[in-house]
Amino acid sequence: MPNFKFYYRYRDGANYKNHNCIIFNNPNNLLLADVELIIQQKLIEDTWFYADKWNLPVLHFDKWDNEIDHTWHEFESIELTDDVGQQDIEDFLKAIMS
Template sequence: MRNLKFEYLYRDAGNYKIFGSLYIKNNLLLPLDYAEFQIRQGLIDGEYFYPQELGINLFSEHLNPSNIFDGWYEFEQISETEEVIKYDFQWQDFISRLTRE
């Protein structure tokens, strides 16, 4: 079974970027295009999300504290993966957190 990798980034006010990803167990065997459609429905303007909803924090020592914007993260892409991974979420839990249902 191919699972899903949700890739995102944090961009600070100085345009410094930090990339991250979450792994989602595709227990419903969703096609990739449908999974992306559902994700985009839950995003702000089809692109942004609040990281707190997913328990994400990418701040690091590389960021200038005066540039930190404690707000939205950007969705990069969703892809299928066969990597042997520890899953961050089951699909239903992920999408309900993202859409705050």
């Protein structure tokens, strides 16, 4: 069964963007639709999340403007991949559900 590739980004107040993706192993053969549903249910307004609360690397820029910048990240997508990850999808799902 393939693993999962999770894409997300940070967009600052001036619309500059940092992108990242994380590969999650899928040892228990979870279905993409089920994983995506869990993620969608935990997003803020169908798009946003706090990377640190989901145990993902924070993508903020070094230069911060308190007047326009914010702390949330944007979910882009999740897809199947044959790439090998460094953590299991179940651990990620537990983090976002707590």
